[in-house]
Amino acid sequence: MSQPASVDYVFDFSSPFAYIGSRRIEAVAARHGRRVHWQPILLGAVFKVTGGAPLIDTPLKGPYTKHDLMRAAREHGTPFIWPDIFPISSVAASRATIWLRDNDDDALRARTADFIHAVFAACYAENRDISSPEVLATVANALGLDADLMMAGMSDRVVKDRLRSDVAAAIEKGVFGTPTIFVDGEMFWGSDRIDQVDRWLERGGW
C-alpha cells in the first residue's frame, strides 16, 4: 500500500525554532492529505561543513532572534522556557527517533511523532537534559515505550549510519539551519515559513 506524499521536516532537537514548528507542521500537512516525514539532523555537523553558526550566537541578531522566538512561542500558545543546558547535544535523541521511525514494528513506527513531541517538550517546556539517555528512557517509559529496547536500538550500527547519512543528505540538499521543510523538493527554511508552506500546498506552488 503506498503512503501519502510527505512533507519532510528536517530538524535538530537543539533548535528551539524547530520545536515551535514541530507543533504546527502535522496539522498543515494533514490539511493537504500529507504525512510528515521527520528527519532529525545534527546542526553541529552541518555547521562544520557550511561554516555556519547558531543564529542565537550572532551579534545583535542573537538577542533579537531570542526575542522573536519568545514572541512566536507566545503567539502560538507554545509553552517555552529557555533550557539551562543550551545548546544541547541531540545525538542520542536523534538516534532514538530514527530507531522508531525506521522500525520494522508498525506499532513502534506509529509512535515516532509522539516521541519527538515528548522529547521537545522535555527540553523546552520542562527544562530537562535531553542529551542524557536516562532522560530519554524516562520520556520513552512515560509514553509506554520499552526504554531498554530503545536504548539497544540507539546503539545499532544501522541507526547510527542512518543518522550520519541523513545529515549528509540534508547538507547535500542545501540545509544550513532548522527547521527546514521540503515539499516535493521545494525548500522552506524556518518555522516562520509554515504558513507559506500551507499556502504552497493549497495552491500547488506558484
Next chain:
Amino acid sequence: MSQPASVDYVFDFSSPFAYIGSRRIEAVAARHGRRVHWQPILLGAVFKVTGGAPLIDTPLKGPYTKHDLMRAAREHGTPFIWPDIFPISSVAASRATIWLRDNDDDALRARTADFIHAVFAACYAENRDISSPEVLATVANALGLDADLMMAGMSDRVVKDRLRSDVAAAIEKGVFGTPTIFVDGEMFWGSDRIDQVDRWLERGGW
C-alpha cells in the same frame, strides 16, 4: 492637530526584501488606523558598526535567500527583476526621501510614499540605476515633482545630517538589517514579519 500613531518602516533602498515589504506595509498600518513613518537608512553604515553582511552574500544562506525572495515576490504578485547594479548606493535616494518627508510644504510631504514606491519600482521592476541623481530626477518628474528643487534639497546640510542621525538612531535601537518595523517600540525584522505585525496591531500585542 495630532497625527495618528505610526508604524515605523526602517528600510534601505538597496534591500530587495524592503522593496517587497514596502508594497504591503501601508495597507496593514491603515487597517489599524495608523500611518507609516518611512525611515530610509544606509545598511552599509549599519554593517560597519555591527559587523553584519548582506544575507544575499552569505554562503548557502545566500542562494536560498535569493530563492526565498523570488518566491515571496511571486506570491505577492510583486514585479521583480534582479537589478544589474547590486548592491546599489542608496545615499541619494535616501536624502531625496528625507527631503520630501521632512518638508515644510504639506503638498510635498504628502508625496513621500509615492516617491518611495516609484524609486523602488525603478530599481526592482525596471532595472534602473537609482544611485544616479539623474535617474531620481526622472522619477521625480514623472510624479510631477520639481526635480531641480529636489536636487537642491538633497544637498541641504539639514537633510544630510538627518540621514546620518536616522542611521545612528536605527543602530541604537538594534537594527541590523531591513526592513525593520517598529510598532510602539516593538521591533520586527523582515518583510516576512508583516502578517505578524498585522496580528500584533489587531491584538494590541501579546
